[in-house]
Amino acid sequence: MKHPVDVHVGKRIRHRRWMTGTTQQQLAESVGIKFQQIQKYETGMNRVSASRLWDIARALGVSISFFFDGIDEVRQSPAEGMPGDLMGDREALELLRSYYAIPENQRRRLFELARVLSEAA
Secondary structure (H helix, E strand, C coil): CCCHHHHHHHHHHHHHHHHHCCCHHHHHHHHCCCHHHHHHHHHCCCCCCHHHHHHHHHHHCCCHHHHHCCHHHCCCCCCCCCCCCHHHCHHHHHHHHHHHHCCHHHHHHHHHHHHHHHHHC
């Protein structure tokens, strides 16, 4: 049975990997393992050891604490209309990556537009 913390850490690994545009193969090579092991970590099937998490954090350019961000919210119910696992939702992550690729002044305008549209819905 998967432990919720292992699942959360795996999702955070996947989230950061997607945000950086890194493939499973590239991450695996940078930490000296097979890509299948990255797959197992990302699904929570295999627990990530402390030393391996250290290597993954360095390869992805984050602190180890990044992988535990939001852990307190793991068991809380999702907001209405939101996917239960926003960081595990590929569409949401792709939208977020695209959003931050937009220049800041245009991004603020887009944010305001989205807010108005969501309030009107």
